[in-house]
Amino acid sequence: MLESIEKVMEHFLMPVAAWVGRNRYIGAIRDAFITFTPFIIAASLFLIVTSFPIPAYQDFMAGFIGENWSTYLEYSFAATFPFMGMFISFLVAYKLARSYEIEGISAGLLSVICFLTITPQASVDTFGGVLPMEWLGSKGLLVGMVIAIISTEVLRLFLRKNWVIKLPEGVPPAVSASFAAIIPALVMMIVMLLVRNGFAMTSFGTFHQLIYQVLATPIRSFGTSLVGAILTVVAISLLWSVGINSGSLVNGILRPFWLENQEINMAAIKLGQTPPNIVTEQFYDMIWMGGAGVTLALVIVILIVAKGKQNRMIGALSVAPGIFNINEPVLFGVPVILNPIMLIPFNVVPIVMVVTQYAAMAIGLVARPTGVVIPWTTPPVISGFIITGHWSGAVMQIVNLIIAGLIYLPFILFIDRQQVKQENELAAAEK
Numbered sequence: 001m002l003e004s005i006e007k008v009m010e011h012f013l014m015p016v017a018a019w020v021g022r023n024r025y026i027g028a029i030r031d032a033f034i035t036f037t038p039f040i041i042a043a044s045l046f047l048i049v050t051s052f053p054i055p056a057y058q059d060f061m062a063g064f065i066g067e068n069w070s071t072y073l074e075y076s077f078a079a080t081f082p083f084m085g086m087f088i089s090f091l092v093a094y095k096l097a098r099s100y101e102i103e104g105i106s107a108g109l110l111s112v113i114c115f116l117t118i119t120p121q122a123s124v125d126t127f128g129g130v131l132p133m134e135w136l137g138s139k140g141l142l143v144g145m146v147i148a149i150i151s152t153e154v155l156r157l158f159l160r161k162n163w164v165i166k167l168p169e170g171v172p173p174a175v176s177a178s179f180a181a182i183i184p185a186l187v188m189m190i191v192m193l194l195v196r197n198g199f200a201m202t203s204f205g206t207f208h209q210l211i212y213q214v215l216a217t218p219i220r221s222f223g224t225s226l227v228g229a230i231l232t233v234v235a236i237s238l239l240w241s242v243g244i245n246s247g248s249l250v251n252g253i254l255r256p257f258w259l260e261n262q263e264i265n266m267a268a269i270k271l272g273q274t275p276p277n278i279v280t281e282q283f284y285d286m287i288w289m290g291g292a293g294v295t296l297a298l299v300i301v302i303l304i305v306a307k308g309k310q311n312r313m314i315g316a317l318s319v320a321p322g323i324f325n326i327n328e329p330v331l332f333g334v335p336v337i338l339n340p341i342m343l344i345p346f347n348v349v350p351i352v353m354v355v356t357q358y359a360a361m362a363i364g365l366v367a368r369p370t371g372v373v374i375p376w377t378t379p380p381v382i383s384g385f386i387i388t389g390h391w392s393g394a395v396m397q398i399v400n401l402i403i404a405g406l407i408y409l410p411f412i413l414f415i416d417r418q419q420v421k422q423e424n425e426l427a428a429a430e431k
Contacts, residue, residue, distance in 0.1 A: 085115070092145050145256065158184040282372070283358075293350060301405045
């Protein structure tokens with residue numbers, strides 16, 4: 001029975017994961033967000049400093065720096081999140097172009113120009129000019145990624161068909177490469193102008209509004225609901241069950257929809273309001289204590305109850321990495337991967353964690369994520385406090401660890417008894 005389950009999982013899950021992993025577009029989007037993540041984390045640190053939830057700290061900073069002290073520290077934050085759609089559009093095009101082994105900078109710049117061309121503009125006081133502000137951030141992410149893919153494919157088509165301006169052989173290669181982008185750039189700009197002006201005559205008004213209403217909003221609403229959150233952890237756990245590192249794969253697909261929730265929560269915090277969204281990427285960061293499957297709880301259980309020499313050694317070796325959310329030692333040491341017995345709690349625990357944490361945040365027992373982005377290696381309890389900006393986030397993680405440990409307990413006891421029996425039989429045979 002257990003072997004049949006294992007074979008079914010390998011037969012159905014591995015081909016799907018392999019296809020997603022090979023998909024050039026998904027890979028470009030995933031790599032773009034990986035590249036941009038350090039800058040999101042750095043910008044979030046300024047929000048942590050300005051929004052640290054201790055009145056005495058706020059009073060001290062106001063007295064030391066000035067009444068509007070937070071304004072001085074938020075410029076870097078304001079230069080990152082509100083322009084995220086534009087940055088990601090550049091990076092997706094760049095990564096996709098490099099995967100085709102064509103010049104990435106030209107592809108990235110073409111994508112940004114097309115993105116800005118199709119983006120509605122609004123007068124703003126900042127910089128005293130006209131800037132397309134509303135759709136440059138997380139609301140424009142989906143459009144930015146779509147345009148990045150289309151513009152890069154057009155560029156690639158023109159280069160492959162040699163529909164480019166050719167310069168004499170004596171011209172430096174860098175100059176020739178830049179001039180090769182003129183015709184595809186001109187074509188894409190004309191197309192973007194036609195699309196922009198065409199949508200201006202429709203009820204949507206803009207291409208952004210169409211994508212946002214028809215695609216982005218429904219996907220984000222479902223993906224960040226309780227059911228969507230459960231399906232997300234199920235997907236990650238199932239793929240890990242057959243040895244596929246699925247976190248970056250699944251996150252790369254869903255991150256654009258999480259980011260808007262994070263930005264909305266940040267805006268609410270700055271206004272002194274309760275964050276309206278529960279499910280953000282940091283919601284999952286609070287759950288994945290020790291890594292996928294909440295394996296820090298598994299390591300703790302092993303250290304407390306295991307008697308088998310192998311299990312105790314694995315527990316000792318896994319605890320330090322587990323504190324920093326690295327779980328390969330325990331996943332492949334117990335093993336959990338492709339182990340039908342351990343895969344039961346490994347897949348059940350994240351579902352339980354999502355339900356308990358979502359319910360606690362929904363009824364107000366636990367503070368919701370502020371939108372602040374932290375490194376994924378931040379230890380549990382500390383991460384819960386920083387993500388929510390409240391001690392209840394740390395308590396929620398402790399409660400989840402206890403619940404997860406209780407779920408893992410009977411399975412570890414079962415496997416440990418088998419291991420102790422084998423070790424005793426081996427020791428008896430050697431005498």
